[in-house]
Amino acid sequence: MRLLMLGGTGFVGGATVTEAVRRGWSVTVFNRGLHGGVPPGVHRLRGDRTTPDGLAALADGEWDVTVDTWDGAPRVARDAARALADRVGHHVYVSSGSVYAEPVHPGSDEDAPVVEADPGAEDVDYPRSKAGAERAVRDAFGDRATIARAGLILGPGEDIGRLPWWLTRIARGGDVLAPGPADLPVQYVDVRDLAVFLLDRGASGVGGTFNVVSRPGHATMGGVLDACVAATGSGARLRWTAAQTILDAGVEPWNDLPIWIPEGHPYRWLQELDVERAYAAGLSCRPAAETVADTWTWLRTAGGVPPRAGRPRRAAVGIDATREATLLAGNGPG
Secondary structure, eight states: OEEEEESOSSHHHHHHHHHHHHTTOEEEEEEOSOSOOOOTTOEEEEOOTTSTTTTGGGSSOOEEEEEEOOOSOHHHHHHHHHHHTTTEEEEEEEEEGGGBOSSOOTTOOTTSOBOOOOTTOSSOOHHHHHHHHHHHHHHHHGGGEEEEEEOSEESTTOSSOHHHHHHHHHHTOSEEEEESOTTOEEOOEEHHHHHHHHHHHHHHTOOEEEEESOOTTSEEHHHHHHHHHHHHTOOOEEEEEOHHHHHHTTOOBTTTBTTOOOTTOTTGGGGOOOOHHHHHTTOOOOOHHHHHHHHHHHHHHHOSOOOOTTSOOOOOOSOOHHHHHHHHHHTOOO
16 A cells, blocks of 8 residues: 655654554655654655645655644644645545534534534634534545544644653652542543554545544543553552642642543533544544553654644643642541
């Protein structure tokens, strides 16, 4: 199979390229050439797709599968899709569950309403960027398009730092503020399992839209944090604290305590999406302990969370140590 990866040096793109190389595919990446490297044998084309002539390097060539992770202006995804539609067999676009229009009910599937979006837009928020790009891809490729609405993505190479924050914090030891309950279901996808799904769907040539994330309860908050303790070999003690106590202290789920979204929160649906369509199409998710352990191994080698390829660095996640200590002190013995 011949793969054209638009991007290819970031978190999801890098994992997709690695998986394609493992399969023995012929791989071409197209990017600005300013960030990261590619495995040996991968052909690299350079261009800035945001500029008027940025797609010139793609003027020739044919591919069986294209994968695009673009999350900026929908117009950019549209222009690339139009330029490639006659020379690519199947196009896979990595979208996001963020495209669903609020309020979103827990258990929603791919037929839930999405935000209004313009495929030719230049400057819109993240949900409309992804939704607009979805429309653009469908317009260009029709039933030769796969839309993968990814949920929370974890694993080696993570460039936001949610799981790395927990690993680093727990490796530091001591009492750790653990947001309860420990059996709270967590829904996410390992980036390597996402990459397998993307390439499998591209190779199948069968389009469709999929929520690509594990089943709710594939892991729990307790399971993830216990795995962090085990992976780091830390003597950290998890101090499980009631969700309401944490919320009353002004702590923000997802940002201050990454991954965690308590029951009853307006965004709880982000970890309760229906995923049966993706599982029926072949999605398989590895155990949380494997994701955690492999992320810790990678993080120790990388030395920290990498910058996002071609995108602005996001604000750091995770509660600061002083604030955490204050909350723990006020919570009594755990």
